Amino acid sequence: MQRIVIIGNGIAGITAARHIRKHSDDEITVISGETDHFFSRTALMYIYMGHMKYENTKPYEDWFWKKNRINLKRAWVEFIDFEKKQLHLQNSDHIEYDKLLLATGSKSNMFGWPGQDLKGVQGLYSYQDLELMEENTQGINNAVIIGGGLIGVEMAEMLHSRGIPVTFLIREKHFWDNMLPQEEAILIDKHLSKHGIDLRQETELEEILDDGSGKVKGIKTKSGETIDCQFVGLTVGVHPNIDLVKESKIETDRGILVDEYLQTNIPDVYAAGDCVQMKEPMPHRRAIEAVWYAGRMMGETVALTLAGKKTKYQPGIWFNSAKFFDIEYQNYGIVLPQCPEDSSAFYWESQDAEKCIKIIYKKDSLEVQGVNIFGIRNRHEVWDKWLREKRTLDYIIANLPEANFDPEFFKHWEGEIQEKFNEEFPDKKVGVRRKGLLEKILG
Amino acid sequence: MKAIRFTGLILFLFSLGLFLSSFFMSTLTLTEETFNSIVKSEHQETLKPVLSETFGNQYSTSIPFVKEINRAVEEVNAQAKTNQEWDKVIYDDYAGSLARASAEGFVPENKLLFFILIYVVGAIGSLMFILPQVKLNGPPGIKNNHIFHHALNNKGWMGILTGALLIGFYILLYFFPAYITNWIIIVDPLQKLINPSATSSQWFLYGFLYTFAVLVMGVRMLIKYRHSKYQIFRTISVMFFQLAFAFLIPEILVRLNQPYFDFKNMWPLDYDFFDAWHINTLTSSGGVGIFMFAWGITLFVVGVPLFVYFFGKRWYCSWVCGCGGLAETAGDPFRQLSDKSLKAWQIERYLVHGVLVFAVIMTIGVLYTFITGSNTIMGLDTYTYLRKPYGFAIGSIFSGVVGTGFYPLMGNRVWCRFGCPLAAYLGLVQRFKSKFRITTNGGQCISCGNCSTYCEMGIDVRWYAQRGQNIIRSSCVGCGVCSSVCPRGVLNLENRDEDGRFNQPILLGNDSFTVSK
Numbered sequence: 029m030q031r032i033v034i035i036g037n038g039i040a041g042i043t044a045a046r047h048i049r050k051h052s053d054d055e056i057t058v059i060s061g062e063t064d065h066f067f068s069r070t071a072l073m074y075i076y077m078g079h080m081k082y083e084n085t086k087p088y089e090d091w092f093w094k095k096n097r098i099n100l101k102r103a104w105v106e107f108i109d110f111e112k113k114q115l116h117l118q119n120s121d122h123i124e125y126d127k128l129l130l131a132t133g134s135k136s137n138m139f140g141w142p143g144q145d146l147k148g149v150q151g152l153y154s155y156q157d158l159e160l161m162e163e164n165t166q167g168i169n170n171a172v173i174i175g176g177g178l179i180g181v182e183m184a185e186m187l188h189s190r191g192i193p194v195t196f197l198i199r200e201k202h203f204w205d206n207m208l209p210q211e212e213a214i215l216i217d218k219h220l221s222k223h224g225i226d227l228r229q230e231t232e233l234e235e236i237l238d239d240g241s242g243k244v245k246g247i248k249t250k251s252g253e254t255i256d257c258q259f260v261g262l263t264v265g266v267h268p269n270i271d272l273v274k275e276s277k278i279e280t281d282r283g284i285l286v287d288e289y290l291q292t293n294i295p296d297v298y299a300a301g302d303c304v305q306m307k308e309p310m311p312h313r314r315a316i317e318a319v320w321y322a323g324r325m326m327g328e329t330v331a332l333t334l335a336g337k338k339t340k341y342q343p344g345i346w347f348n349s350a351k352f353f354d355i356e357y358q359n360y361g362i363v364l365p366q367c368p369e370d371s372s373a374f375y376w377e378s379q380d381a382e383k384c385i386k387i388i389y390k391k392d393s394l395e396v397q398g399v400n401i402f403g404i405r406n407r408h409e410v411w412d413k414w415l416r417e418k419r420t421l422d423y424i425i426a427n428l429p430e431a432n433f434d435p436e437f438f439k440h441w442e443g444e445i446q447e448k449f450n451e452e453f454p455d456k457k458v459g460v461r462r463k464g465l466l467e468k469i470l471g
Numbered sequence: 472m473k474a475i476r477f478t479g480l481i482l483f484l485f486s487l488g489l490f491l492s493s494f495f496m497s498t499l500t501l502t503e504e505t506f507n508s509i510v511k512s513e514h515q516e517t518l519k520p521v522l523s524e525t526f527g528n529q530y531s532t533s534i535p536f537v538k539e540i541n542r543a544v545e546e547v548n549a550q551a552k553t554n555q556e557w558d559k560v561i562y563d564d565y566a567g568s569l570a571r572a573s574a575e576g577f578v579p580e581n582k583l584l585f586f587i588l589i590y591v592v593g594a595i596g597s598l599m600f601i602l603p604q605v606k607l608n609g610p611p612g613i614k615n616n617h618i619f620h621h622a623l624n625n626k627g628w629m630g631i632l633t634g635a636l637l638i639g640f641y642i643l644l645y646f647f648p649a650y651i652t653n654w655i656i657i658v659d660p661l662q663k664l665i666n667p668s669a670t671s672s673q674w675f676l677y678g679f680l681y682t683f684a685v686l687v688m689g690v691r692m693l694i695k696y697r698h699s700k701y702q703i704f705r706t707i708s709v710m711f712f713q714l715a716f717a718f719l720i721p722e723i724l725v726r727l728n729q730p731y732f733d734f735k736n737m738w739p740l741d742y743d744f745f746d747a748w749h750i751n752t753l754t755s756s757g758g759v760g761i762f763m764f765a766w767g768i769t770l771f772v773v774g775v776p777l778f779v780y781f782f783g784k785r786w787y788c789s790w791v792c793g794c795g796g797l798a799e800t801a802g803d804p805f806r807q808l809s810d811k812s813l814k815a816w817q818i819e820r821y822l823v824h825g826v827l828v829f830a831v832i833m834t835i836g837v838l839y840t841f842i843t844g845s846n847t848i849m850g851l852d853t854y855t856y857l858r859k860p861y862g863f864a865i866g867s868i869f870s871g872v873v874g875t876g877f878y879p880l881m882g883n884r885v886w887c888r889f890g891c892p893l894a895a896y897l898g899l900v901q902r903f904k905s906k907f908r909i910t911t912n913g914g915q916c917i918s919c920g921n922c923s924t925y926c927e928m929g930i931d932v933r934w935y936a937q938r939g940q941n942i943i944r945s946s947c948v949g950c951g952v953c954s955s956v957c958p959r960g961v962l963n964l965e966n967r968d969e970d971g972r973f974n975q976p977i978l979l980g981n982d983s984f985t986v987s988k
Contacts, residue, residue: 039918071919078617079956084924087933089812189616222610320917325981332984344982349915351958354612354698358915358960405960408913409978433912433963435954437700470704 032334033115033125034058035105035272039320040301041131042066043327044334045098051335056097057123059115061104063155065090070320072158073182077189082155105272110294127296127334130273130284131327134266134302134318136179141262143236148244149260152179161186161261168192168258172247174233175264176203181216181352183261184225195255196220197231197247203352209365209386211375212400216352218381223353236260266318268303281305283316288340290330298334300326312346312362319348345415346398347408355382360411361398363388371397374421374452376445378403385445387421394420394456404441405433425449426458437470472603479599486593493585493653497578499536500529505572514561517547533570537649540566566649567673571656578653585657594687601691611698613956615925623879624804630879638876645867648673665719666726678718681797685713688800695803701951701964705789709796717793730756732763735791737770739830740893742866746858747841771893776900782966783907784897785949792893794886797875798927799950802883806927806952809882815929819889819946826865827895833857865890884927888946898945906966909942909953911935914980915961922953922962936961939977 032048034041037060045056071085093100104118108128115123136151138144148164150157161183165171171187173180176198184194200206202213203220220227232250239245246256268283279285279293283305290298301323302316309315325343332339348359363386367373372391377384383403389396395418399411410431414424429442443461450457503526510518521543530536544561551559578585608614623629643651655676662671669675689710696702716735725731730752738744744767753760778786788795809815836853839845846852874886887894901907909932916939922932928946932953935942942953942962954962 068918068920070917071921074919074921077615078620079615080920080924081619084920087918087920087937091813224609321914321980324914325979325983328979328981329983339983342982344980347913347915347980349917349959354610356958356960405912405963408915408980412913412978412980433910433960435699435701435951435963436965437704439700470700 030126031055032127034129036131037066040323040327044331047331048335057099059101076186130299131301132269132303135269137265146244151262170257171259172257173261180263195226197228300330358401361415363398363400376448389421406431407433422456479596482596486589490589497574497576499573501573533650537566570649570652583660597687634879641872665722682718684801685796708790712791713796779900784901788948789950798883805878805883809929811931822889823895827892830892833861902945908972910963910965912961913978915959921956925956939979
């Protein structure tokens, strides 16, 4: 029986712990300084908005860990002695390990702006950040968010739920347009405006202003405009949290460098989740994939290796999801913000600009590369199959109703999408979905 | 807009206040004429001497009056029992009928006015409070902001107060209806409108209040979930079945001299269906009665397995049923309070199936008595040991006092989850022979917990979703709210092939290894 120690109780660390237990009887210890128990980081926003309590965000009841013999330790690790295979905790305790998994997650980016350390300026990643945000936003009149990404829009929604007017500064032309093609980005821009978010495109932060007592009183943009606010959300992305190992023998770049088995350069030391940087990323994939799903999959995979069944990390077809206020987003396969030379995009948008679908396909073969879907739910299973089978655009459009995952009685958009396709590809015409009897009656 | 809401709230509170204070707004005077006209002649002889000293006394509320009547009846009964004159024991509830006939003054003289001020103004006030949410709450979408910050929704003082009021109301309604004579009188104008020859009873009051709550709070539900057609159709359905099937049709049937019958209610939820008096009423009412009897049996013998096979138990529990209707409308603000722990699930399974077993045994006993004419099985009286305890413990306490009274404390499906024998029966079919499931969309779950939090049946939906497993639970009533609140489009209620409900390989998006259930 070996002693496996995991640093970090987020999705990567905890998934690893659970799967190690499925495959072995090893002693498992999970160390976290953040919280006693695993909670869903993606749900932090809902605690602030009052949709849930902290307790509701814990995917497992507290008895679960003892029952599955997973020891939880609430502590911060100070440094790791890889020679002696020992962790030194801040309270000067020592923990010994046979195998170690680093799952230390991310940290919010701070780009050294003047005033970024003022009170009322923060990012949002950890449970402590949430507590800080609760404190920082008491009784304030205006808030500014810097950086148009997923955490930025979540923060905007959080503040909006408390009736705090939000000015949202993004450096780019449109929301999240380093990830989204322009059409989709514009659709989200419009939706944010509909919710009363004051979106300022192509606006960069110059400095954050001090009210004289160390608190934020406003910001100044590069164009010289000042905006009064008592809270600044810095949401310009995250980077791997490698503070613990930066000065150690572990090879790091932006993240902790690992091979295809998620193993670091040091024997018996592995890493998973946001903190990881793949030495050799797979084709079309980023070296750092700081998303929930990657964390989960790395945890699932590294658990097998740790439990003695050496397994390569091979995530399947890429997928992702998000929600921007009321618009849900799903993505399967590869959709880059700039369409590659050899590819083209099929795009359909609903009249009300609340729903759209973008399918990227190879110009010559019509083979589909990926899809972005907003406001319509689609089946992961079906898209996964289509992309594996390298299906063509006309095949997918013809069979699109099969992928629909919207609740019963929802309006079906596939007919409209197929009609648009038939207009654009008159020589490849597909059958148009006909309305069912019930749909006609209820329509 | 905010001013409209505020005014609406004031109007609603005014109506609620008037409703509560109308309890005190009549005087009661028992006269000899009233006594003679209400009390059966065989009881008059014994009851009159002990009550006659109260004739002409004016009581300021129903409380001392009812106490006085009950004291007199008890005195007569005690005397009869000591003398072993069993035929002289009085079982009739004279407190209610005498209070009703003796009430005079403000409320009885102005019942229509009271009806308007309480129910019409109350409805207007409620709608003024609810309707502006269309604009104020922003574009259609999930509206759960501040639910856990609110004193009503999160077991704060408002929740506790609401629970206390509901529990108090149910106790009065079931066990002390004579005290709420004024409330019963106030709904009489509506009773007369539907059936001029009838007089409102405690059950008419209850049916009306119930329907009132379902309709008004149904409007709230429609607005809250207006982005979801599934929720819209479902809500309209429960509002319709409550108004038409549970409230109006039975009253109209009575007006047409037919038996009172709720065509959507069924055994074992309708636990007195096989009571001797009920069978006798139906079978002695000609073709219509026989049809009702056959319909009631067909519903649970054929209807349940058939419809549950194709649609899951939701066809009943969250589209048709009255208990479900109240839970899905008036109860929606409390759905997040249901306990999601494994412990609660264990208790639930013992309790709800235990009640089903109890209902079956009770019914067998009652039918045995009906068929054989013998009141006892193995020396035990079927009424005293089966029917009566069932009616009291399950029919009144569990389904009413606890089932609805505890909405603001334990969530809106306390009865459906822990107590309803019909839900247990539907659930068994759903679990073992049905096309219905909640499909999990591959590996898209982010474990956020909205689905579990807002599951009124206390199912830990996330437990399955985060593993990529479908959710097939006997208790699921198919309200669809897990699917509505999911921020990633992971959950969908579906009727699909039976194969593939369980044991399918799970797609998690990870090719490193394969998993199955």
